[in-house]
Amino acid sequence: MTLEDFTEFTDDEGDGGGDAGSPADRDTDDAPGAEGAASGGAATGDGGRAVASGTEGDEADDDGFAAYDVEPAGEDAGLGVVSVSQGLRVAEEAEETTLRAFVTTGNRESVRLGKYLLVPYPDGERLFCRITGLEYAQEFRSDDATEIHARRQMRRDDFAERDYKFMAELEPMSVVYGEGEDMKRRMTDRVPKPGAVVEEASDDAEIKTGLKIPEDGVFLGHLSVGGEKVRTAAEPPTVDYRVKDDYTDGDPLAFRHTLVAGGTGSGKTHASKNVLRQYLDSDRTYPTGDGRESRMAVVQFDPQDEYAQMHDDNPDLDADFARRLDREGIAHGGHDDAVALVPRVANATYPGEGHRAERVEFTIPFSLARDMPWLVAGSGLNDNQYPALLTLLNRFFGDYGDSGTYSQFLSYLDDPALKAELDESGRVHEATFDAVKRRVRAVPGGVFDQDAKPITELDHTLVRPGGLSVVPTYHLPTSRQKEIVVLAVAGLLVDDKLSNDPDSDRIEETPLLIGMDEAHNFLADADNVQARKVVQKFTEAAKQGRKERLGLFLITQDPQDVAESVFKQVNTKIVLNLGDEDAINSVNIPSNLAGKVPYMEKGQMVVYSPDNSEPVELIGLSKCVTRHGE
16 A cells, blocks of 8 residues: 555545445444544544544543644755665766756746756865656655556546656766856766755856856846746846857957848747847957957847837846846947948849948959859859859959959850860869859849949948947848848958958958858858858858957758758757657757757747857847847
């Protein structure tokens, strides 16, 4: 029998422990113990413990039992204790570790998977761990898969917790030692004592130390478990998560690149704006090659005309919320130094109604194709045709100089004498010449050499220390036009950053973050040679970013389509809700967190940054720190 069975058998309001099929209106005089109960004997409705009964002034029967308070003195500390019932072992291999805690009845409802716990050692060090499994186990030897047990449970409205053991399986994460500013962590190298009290981690410093979260840096969100913020005894009670942003322990993570992945409606633009605003904070500077300190410049490519709104304050951000942000050192408010650099394209008008940022028009000069021939390659050129395009471009710019236009290049290709000369010399076969000519003519018109200032002459506007330059593309009619604009401007920035002889000293000398929304449209793996050239350029940019103070901030809903060579260089991954299994698998986050991704609400995120912390779950700010939306 179980304790529950004994309780039910002696419970006056239960079924009396008799046959499960007995009528509910059975005469209580026939029930076992009825006589004793009627005569003022011991009642046993509390699970079998006899207590004295009777009215005030009456003497208790000689065989009555006196009632005693059996509650333990004092208060329980913690959630439970370390158990050795199924072994107690820590090992270098996770699958060889056995660490479980018995959770007491009153604490069971508050325990969740992923919750962070502390187990003290006798010398004051603490084992920092998290819950990876929860289990009810039988307290007594019994079979609860029986008709009588099932029907008894079906008549109950409650659940007898005391009849079962509640066990939490723990994953050791680190050993925390020291106090205050001297607190440190090391890998798990000790086994806790049997019966050690298991407590919920509630100290901000201990949690950050246990998870290796920097005290200072760029704010991303607040630590959470299962969508609920982790609460501490500190003020504010939340645990802020930041990424490293100085050279004390390595390179700032901005220059080791960031990926923000999330589906439609997951809040990735909201989150990205909040992060980018932190990099633009007036107090955030980086050392330059000549020993100066400089603020970062941010160039953001914007397919939906949302990021220029960062110029404006958020009208929904009230004074109380702003004070909370100030207390946590989170930059907020519109960024005054924000410019919308608008590409001018024939038959396209940029309304720009959603912001008050300054607008500056520019055009893509055809001269950029000299170093970036893939701008006019279209798609499908093979390994023979691409070199032919290079030959034609080099010959054209040799004749016309950097002032040569796209229109002049088309006329240049119409010259039959040129075609014949190159064919006879064996440099470009006539069939190859015709194939290249068709591809070049397939480039959408009205992109190059429009009536606006060339982007090559706007380097001081494009890149400004502490400035945000937004390049909107949603007003461009075709995806090919958007691709040309984004790759031309991004390629210009990358070339000057990586070159030993840059065209723009401003670009070369300024710490720079390139934000690319819908990155999968521009940095995807492909079979054609021109796509490989694009990916190669940005892969090299990602590899050299640390020493050149160049960071990529890639935003996408299809991370599986970003070229692997670029993806492998990304250190920090911010993953919001994703419903596609291929997309989730591609971001390569730990399986315990990957399983949560499809169920996360708007603003919930998983952050995996190996050089910054353990992988964690966060909740972003409920309000955008700048204007966002309509």
